[in-house]
Amino acid sequence: MAFDGLVMAAVAQELTSGLVGGRVEKIQQPTTHELILVIHTREKGKQRLLISADARDARIHFTQASHVNPLSPPIFCMVLRKHLEGGRIRSVEQIGLERILQFTVDSRDELGRPGEKHLICEVMGKHSNILLVDPTTNTILDGIHRYSHAVSRYREVLPNRPYLSPPEQSKFDPRKLTEDQFREILMSGDIDLKVTDIFLQRIAGVGPLTCRELVFRAGLAVDYRLEHCGDYELTQLWQQIQYLGELLEKGYFQPTLLLDRRELPVDFSAIDLSHLKFFKKETGSISHVLDGYYRKIIELRQLESFRHSLLQTVRKEIGRLKKKISLYQKSLASAEKADEYRIFGELLTANLYQIDQGKEARVQNFYDPAGTETIIAMDSSLTPSQNAQEYFRKYLKAKNTRNAVTQQLEQAESELNYLDAVDTALSQAMYQEDLKEIRSELEEQAYLKPKIQQVKNRSQKEKLRPQPMSFLSSEGFTILVGKNNKQNDYLSLRLASEDDIWLHTKDIPGSHVIIRNPAGEVPNQTLLEAATLAAWFSKSRQSGKVPVDFTLRRHVRKPKGAKPGMVIYDNQQTLYVAPSEELVDQLAAKKD
Incomplete structure (x- = not known):
């Protein structure tokens, strides 16, 4: 994912042209990490602005997606409504080339007095945050993520604490670099490093994807190392830094969304990615690209979560069946002695006249063509006749067990084959609808409790075909x-x-x-x-x-x-x- 300073610059440009002068009509907080601001402008009417401080999906852009809001708004949402609803956006400003966007909003307090507030959006991975700041005193009114010095030694995000910007990264702005400065930056680096790594460490506003693109456009391999750079290579790289500075000055962004063969999102950028030729490219406004990327990413996560919950159920049942089959096989192995018990009973019965009561009997086995002598264990407390009857009883029990267990084993193996097929279908399902069909099947087979009432409408049944x-x-x-x-x-x-x-x-x-x-x-x-x-x-x-x-x-x-x-x-x-x-x-x- 490449939400770098370059992407934020493209977002700032789009929001400046689309929101400045607009009125904040509604503020919603559908999740712990996300805000939706409905802003009305004369030129474009109502627009929905999404701001997220989620550790994985921090971002800011216009959105067309609908969101379900909680019944009672969170405290941060209430604070924003108090200070920003009804206010007008005076400016949208990116701080340097950092992933920080600042909205200046003119509003009025409860007594109707005019005032100014800053809504600051920090898109910085796990450190992302959204803060409401009073610029006259530089104090935090509230933040979507609150924390004290126990969490961060650098700053606190709590009401009435002073606002501190995230620490500067000491990188060089490509708009202000000269060629000599650029060469000095490169040559002062470790010659064993890749050029892309040096760009990432020293040039502001660029992420890994943008660095690879700049090196590729310079005619070098994306893993090209500094030690191999001569004057020609340095000149080619400098031209790409010049291009980057001009792009930022004039706003010549080319937002690009990369999709794989299945139309699944791979990455995005504020410029065309010519070094990635084997992906489908979708272009549009930066909000179109970001909204499309994150919408599909979130859908994929929901798909995987849904798949995981169903696989847990199926694999739990598979484990249960494997244990059951193992027990059946052991019972069947024991029951295989049924014929041996019958033969012992018949041999004892046939030789009662010559067998004495004791621990064993030695008789000729007339079932064996060689007529060998067989030793049969007996219970010394029982007569030979009673021992024969005991063997017949064991024979009947083993025979009945074998018949019952064989049938149960066949049923268990059949059910295991069925669940293996369900497991395969779940693992290969690509869409939510496929998983819903499988869930419906598991409900019908009583592996899951039904969540959805049966469809009675005929037209709805046709749609579910x-x-x-x-x-x-x-x-x-x-x-x-x-x-x-x-x-x-x-x-x-x-x-x-x-x-x-x-x-x-x-x-x-x-x-x-x-x-x-x-x-x-x-x-x-x-x-x-x-x-x-x-x-x-x-x-x-x-x-x-x-x-x-x-x-x-x-x-x-x-x-x-x-x-x-x-x-x-x-x-x-x-x-x-x-x-x-x-x-x-x-x-x-x-x-x-």
Whole structure:
């Protein structure tokens, strides 16, 4: 993340043009760390300004997102309302090239007397804060994060304490540097350091991403070291510092948002990032870039939090089942002696006339073709006949145990296979809606208590119909892939026709895959591509070769009472394919 002084300069420029002269109509504090200021201007009407002092997401920008406010506003929000609501913004000023923005607001007190207040926003990672300061006395009226000297030796943020700016970093402003000063700064550094590290340490307003971009634009590798710099390299680097100073003076910012292949945010900057060529770039105002980046980042965190809570439930059940299966297997091993008990009982019964009461009996084993002698342990307090009956009793008990445990073991193993499939679907889910479908499935299977009432409206049910992933093979065939067990059932048992080709990884949890087959025959290339999709959307995504079964949809059926996604099939053939994310992207791009 690159909220550096350069980004703050771009924000200051945008807020100056958009807010100066505007009236503060409403102040809200939706979370412990965030403020929303609704500001009305003649030119642009109402605008929503978000200010965050969150340790991970500290920032300031216009926003279009809506926020849920607490029923009773926090104390800091009440203080701001008292001093700022109804006031007009006189100026927006960045302090040097630091990540500090100061709003000067003209307002009136309870008696109607005019006054001036400073709202100071410090975007500094875990030290971020938002403070309301009275400039006439330089005292803090309040801060969104209060702390005393017990937390910070440098300053206190408490009401009626003097305001101290964060300590200066003793860096050089690129707008005021001469070439000689620049060369002196570089050559006074450790020659073993990278040029980017020296820029970061000595040049104000630049973060790691901006430093790499400046070095790249100078025609050098981003990891270029100072020891390799000659006069030519120093001249090229100086030209980039000049460019940076001119950009800051004239405000020629180029806000850029970097996205990966899945449209997920990677980073942002106030300038174009030409050294990062393998990412999609989205441009716009600095607020558009920041709002888009943080909105997606927060959505991703919510997605991961939701995923984690569901995985906890599923993996707890998987652990419980594994323990249960282990106990069943031990019971089954003990019950395997059932036939031995029956044979002992029959041998004792057949030889009662020649066996004396005691601790053991030696009899000929007529079940053994060699007719060997078998020693049978007996209870000396019982007669031989009673010992035979005891062995028959043990035989019946072991036999009944074996039958019951075998059935219970099969059920537990089936449930474990089902939960493994749920675990795989959760791990690979990319969107909130996918996780909601899986949660709904877990509620239906009684692993979770329902949170949402059942949908009764027919139109709402239509909207909730599963939406499997859709791909287009290189030969033009539609390939559908289920994202979870409920989608697998819908895809295989309702959506697919009997002549479609059905694919699934062999004995491995994963997605059901359908090749729509209106022509009656599927080419080998399409079959291989569909099998590769089945391998990628399975638990064996990271394997080298994955077995994938395929058959006609008519040969797939669901046993009575089986859990979602569980089917049986026959007449299958097996392909061995390597999972390929690149192929997934290619087939998805074809569909788009």
